[in-house]
Amino acid sequence: MWRSKARSLLLRSLHSHTRSQSQAPRKTLALSPIPRPHLLPSRLIRNPSFFSSQHDASSPSDEAPDPGEASSWTPEEPEGSNGTPPWDLEDHDDKGAAFGEITQEPADSSPLEVEGDGDGAQVATAEISPELIKSVVSILKGGEEEAIESSLDKLEPTLSEEFVVKVIEASDGVGGKNLIGFYKRALEMEESVKTSRAMELLVLSVKSSPELGKKEAYMLWDLVKELGKEIGVLSTEMLNELISIFWQLGKAKAGFEVFNKFNEFGCSHDADSYYYTIQALGKRSMFDSAWSVCEKMLSCGNLPNREKIGEIITFFCKGKKAKEAHLVYLMAKEKNLSPPRSSLDFLICGLARNDGTVSLAFELLEDYPKGSFKYANKTYGAVVKSLCRVKKTLEAKSLLLKMVESGPAPGNASFNYVINALSKGGELEDALALMKVMESRGLRPDVYTYTVVMSGYAKGGLMDEAYRIFCEAKKRHGKLSPATYHVLTRGYCKMEEFDKALEIMKEMKVNGVQPNADEYNKMIQSLCLKALDWRSAENLLEEMKESGMYLKGATRSLVAAVREIEEEETQPEEIVLGDYSCKQILSQKAMKT
Template structure:
């Protein structure tokens, strides 16, 4: 006896979800044949029956042979039988449970007789629009909002209890959604992460840690960053392996921004413990963090590790490192960084090279290093590098390496950059102190031949050189030449000559030059008068001329020291006493 059994089971609740999951092309292919099937069922209202003892797989299939009726849509308001065999198999019909998924090139979904459609197989990878019910269950938006409300309310002491009562499923997606929400306080994020770590069903991931560090760091608050770092340091071996170089670099960067160089160095030292490898940014961020706090002695060992590893950052960051060490009076160390960058063919800016050369010229033992670096300038860059070249010339003059000075000056004249008055003044001053006045006058001629006019400082230096050698006549000639070229000289130009005359005991010429000085429009200052008066009293015993100079000082409103007045009075009294004794002796 045939028993009529209708094996049609479906779930109205699942239909909307699956309709949303099936793409439009697939719906077009499988929905159009439904019209034919619906028409067939209406014309042949019969039910197919099978023996209850037989397996459903042995039951006759009305679509087993080719027919005029194509396959039907999977789901509709009135679901019907579908073909088991087609070019694109869609689903099997299970005698006990209704439709079930069948392996095919384009699998779609399984149908549960009681619960409706429960999952799709293989579709999620091929079509991103498919979303599994499992993932939907993981990200419960209502619970996310509830958690955010708790975190943003800053409830003291009750946050953990509130979270415990929510029975949260702490998946990676859930935690990331909470952490990446804007305007959540950093301390609240640290608290919920610390609370989650205590839950046995929570497994933190690298992605969660990365999001957490960035979110906490965005607030730029010292207390929150330190709290998170202290929590990370307590990780066991299983969790330590989740940390990456990028995450640790982010910690160093945060401490750098906060001005906590020592904390940045602590993170740097933890790389090996966390089984991470330093990269170029690790070295750079740590060096910058320490240099910002002017802890240059701690920054250099990190820089040495960078040089030994050959892990140099880009040219801009290398330039910053060189500048930091130069500012910290470690130009010699900065020079080593420059040489490594040059070996690695990292092109550094000319401003960086200028700063390095200038810094090297500050110390006597590194001037020669600066001299070697001048060769790195070429073409137009060389013509505009007058400042570093001038610094090297000045440094060589300071260490009295006159031979190198001659070579460098000659090279600048013929190859550039063209030397200016400042460079010639350095050179003339150095050779004047060395007493090589013939060479000095040769430089003056070179200046004039190049269209340069010696300035007042140049003449003053030359006069000083002649005076030092006792060549007062030559010095006086230079003074006359200076008066022709410059309408007004400085007091130091005359002072050098006056002092020279005083040392030679030629006080008449010294006083004469003092009057010439006033006639040239250069007024003697307090120091000039005071020294002249002392020389007249102590060496020439000429209190009369000294007294006249005191009167001039009074008229000009210049201050007069009591000791100077006393010196003039004492010399005068001494002379009067001597004269009195002579008169008495003559009368006797």
């Protein structure tokens, strides 16, 4: 490339000029302007894929330069020992040149500087014109792709890393597509701009560019993959930012692809690499892939800060992977990274939902910050409910009493869960004791709790106790549920106290609770099969008609069969034939009818 050869000649002349003098590593010299050889026509160096990406439609191949034209100027070795170039110093054009060429300096500009590189060699640098930077940025902010290419060709800047960096730094408001195109053009013209510094600035600028879209993101990813072939050009921070871009755009698979390319690019994952990738995958609910990334994070022990750890725990809990989230929590705890309280809430509740991890949720309550008990009612209540669900009633009761003594204050729901569990387990005395504790704290059992306690007594044949609880429930609640009345009617029928059962049904209607068809059906069957009281059964049939309910045909036939037996003046104890019982004969008559 002619610029490289010209620069080499210039460096030799400068080195020869200063070799005989003892000087500091940095020296300022004033030199006459050096003419610029004729540039190759812009059509030979224009890159047709300037604004393209592998993810876009295919572009035509680059034009091949004319071999004869491209080699029309060949610099010769300098003559003499003073390092004077062979060309005429006064024969030069007045076109503006950017960094990399020595041009006529304005009167108020700084002279050429010679900087030592630390090994004795010296590099010539020139101050980059701010006006030229502004011009290039203005062009990049402009309109169509062809217009931008044409305008840049007219400026014909000699590109360098410093020039490219300054353009990118000043590119606020430039679209990501144009920024990437500018850098790709710079790479075509000057290999030295391929540096980690320039790429890091490019990625950050594209990320903050206006109207960032998937096209720009994939263009940038294609460029990164191309430069990643050379180890040392890319960095971990740069790749993290690219994953963050794909996370922002909801392109989880692309972000995951970047994560899997780190080793190939000579980079190592850090805490942010894991965090950004997990979040990107989470945006598309790719929980299994996210967990594979998380496993690598736990394996190396490189965790992000406590807030980000909390987000990861919450993410896995929402994805029904509370057990996996618990492993993240344990690692964070080992490294003294306590997740936020809200994340701990998510984790405990998530573990409590699964029967196999309820005990883990119970253990985690010990880690709950004591100063945050006022926010913990829901979390503790979830554990109480789960312990009752898995029939660990004693642990649930113990936890409830601990909440009463030291907090957080249990609500109605927590009491009801434990009282119900005790009642179903036959621990009625303990259930009543908890009801009294509940009332002493200004709370009251709900209708369902009263119903469960009543059911426990009714199953044991203790109908007086069941009725006492029923009366207490009426005092506490204005309207009871049909199930509450049903417990009493079924209990009285079981004890063959049918008059009391019918009284409860009447009271039920008076209190505005309408029995359903199933309630009527079971009561009629009990009256016919046990009491042989078809008259009361027919009265219930009439009530059903008035209420618009329909009784099953088999039950209607049963009422008719009982009435027929009474009309035949046959006693139930006489209706025994062989191995047939009264109930079987009635059923047969009902089927015939």
